[in-house]
Every structure is written in structure tokens, then in C-alpha cells.
Amino acid sequence: MNNKSLFFLVSLLLFVGCIHRNGISTEYYKSGQLKSAGKVKNGKQNGIVRTYYESGRLMTKSSFKNGKRVGEKLSFFENGVVKEREIYNRKGVLDGKYEKYFESGTLQYEAFYKSGLLERLAIEFYDNGDIYKMSQFKNGKLEGEQLAYHTNKVLALKAFSRKGKQHGEWVYFDLEGDTLKKEEFKNGYLMNSVMYQEIESESLYKLGFVQLPSNLTP
Numbered sequence: 001m002n003n004k005s006l007f008f009l010v011s012l013l014l015f016v017g018c019i020h021r022n023g024i025s026t027e028y029y030k031s032g033q034l035k036s037a038g039k040v041k042n043g044k045q046n047g048i049v050r051t052y053y054e055s056g057r058l059m060t061k062s063s064f065k066n067g068k069r070v071g072e073k074l075s076f077f078e079n080g081v082v083k084e085r086e087i088y089n090r091k092g093v094l095d096g097k098y099e100k101y102f103e104s105g106t107l108q109y110e111a112f113y114k115s116g117l118l119e120r121l122a123i124e125f126y127d128n129g130d131i132y133k134m135s136q137f138k139n140g141k142l143e144g145e146q147l148a149y150h151t152n153k154v155l156a157l158k159a160f161s162r163k164g165k166q167h168g169e170w171v172y173f174d175l176e177g178d179t180l181k182k183e184e185f186k187n188g189y190l191m192n193s194v195m196y197q198e199i200e201s202e203s204l205y206k207l208g209f210v211q212l213p214s215n216l217t218p
Contacts, residue, residue: 029054038064053078068092081105089115102127111137126151140164150175162187 025045027035033056038049044067051059057078063071069092075084081103087096093116100109106129111122117140124133130153136144141164148157154177160168165188172180174197184192 065090077103079103087113091115116140160185166190 023040024037025040026037029035031054033054034052036049036051038045039047045064046066047064049062049064053059055078057080058076060073060075062069062073069088070090071088073086073088074082077083082101085099086094089095094113095115096113098111098113099107102108104127106127107125109124111118112120118137120137122135122137123131126132131149133148135142135146142161144160146159146161147155150156152175154175155173157172159170166185167187168185170183170185174180179196181196182194183190
């Protein structure tokens with residue numbers, strides 16, 4: 001290999017390396033359809049990055065800075081409806097309002113994150129827009145009162161937690177609002193239980209906010 005050929009080969013390799021570290025990074029499905037595309041600077045994602053379904057429809061749209069996701073991230077169903085809306089801080093962790101939607105476009109869940117941990121009130125909805133659950137969080141753990149509702153908007157469960165564990169009185173209600181069962185918890189352990197109507201005990205926990213207490217088995 002003469003000097004000119006060697007020089008050309010080295011230059012080509014440097015050019016390819018430069019493209020890899022700076023420019024547009026793309027990825028494709030086996031079908032040849034574009035899977036993702038985004039700007040790269042110094043080998044890290046910077047700017048807007050988009051991912052796509054194999055159909056060609058947009059799947060996600062995110063903003064990056066020095067390889068970390070920052071600002072708003074949007075996720076979409078294949079029909080184009082927004083699926084999730086997330087906010088990231090400059091450290092690349094969830095920080096701010098979070099929203100999740102049904103494929104119909106109706107809000108399914110909304111919550112608030114602070115430095116990656118759930119904080120304050122989180123609300124989950126039925127697909128018709130009615131409230132399903134309301135729960136309070138502190139430092140990423142359930143704290144205080146939680147409420148759940150039947151599809152007819154009647155209260156189904158009134159519960160309390162402390163530091164992510166069941167603590168205090170949990171009361172379950174039927175579709176008419178009559179009491180089904182009362183339980184008393186302390187630091188996640190069941191201390192007392194009173195059944196007012198015959199019902200499968202485990203099925204009540206489907207309305208709950210945490211797993212069964214450690215001293216119970218499903």
C-alpha cells in the first residue's frame with residue numbers, strides 16, 4: 001500500500017468516526033423502516049430524539065443534553081394519541097407532572113414527581129373519566145389517606161398508610177355504600193379485622209394500594 005492509499009484510508013476512518021460522534025444517529029428495523037433518529041454530539045445524544053413504530057408512526061419524542069434526557073418526553077399510541085407525558089430535570093430523572101392516557105385519549109393517571117420520587121396527590125381514572133383511586137405520596141411512598149371508588153362513583157375503600165405501609169383503619173364498602181369490612185393495621189401488620197358481610201377476603205385487596213400485609217397470605 002502506497003502512502004496516498006494509506007492516507008486516504010486513515011482519513012476515511014477518521015471521517016466515519018467523526019460521523020459516529022457528531023451528526024445524526026439512526027437505527028432501522030429489519031424491514032428497512034426507520035426505528036429512531038437523533039442528534040449526536042461528542043458521542044452523546046443531544047437535542048431531539050424520535051423513535052418510530054415499524055408502521056412509520058411516531059412512538060416517542062424526547063429531548064437530550066449531553067446524553068441525559070431533559071425536559072418533556074412524549075410517548076404515543078400507534079394511532080397518534082398521546083400515551084404518556086413525562087418531565088425530566090437536568091439530571092435526567094423524573095421531576096414534575098406525569099400523565100398517562102388511555103388509547104381513547106382520556107386521562108388514565110396523573111401524578112407529580114420530585115427528583116424521581118412520587119410526591120403529593122396521585123389520581124387514577126376509569127376510562128370514562130371518573131375517579132378510580134386517589135393516593136398521597138411522600139418521598140416516593142404512600143403517606144396518609146387513600147381512597148378508591150366503584151364504577152358508580154360510590155366510595156369503595158378508605159385507607160391509610162405510613163411510610164409505604166398500611167397503618168390505621170382500612171374500611172371497604174359495597175356498591176350501595178354499606179360497610180363490607182374494617183381492618184386495623186400497624187406498620188403493615190393486621191391487628192384486627194371485622195367482617196360485616198360475607199365476601200372473599202382476598203378480593204377486597206384488588207381495591208387496595210399496597211400488597212397484602214406480610215402476616216397474611218393471598
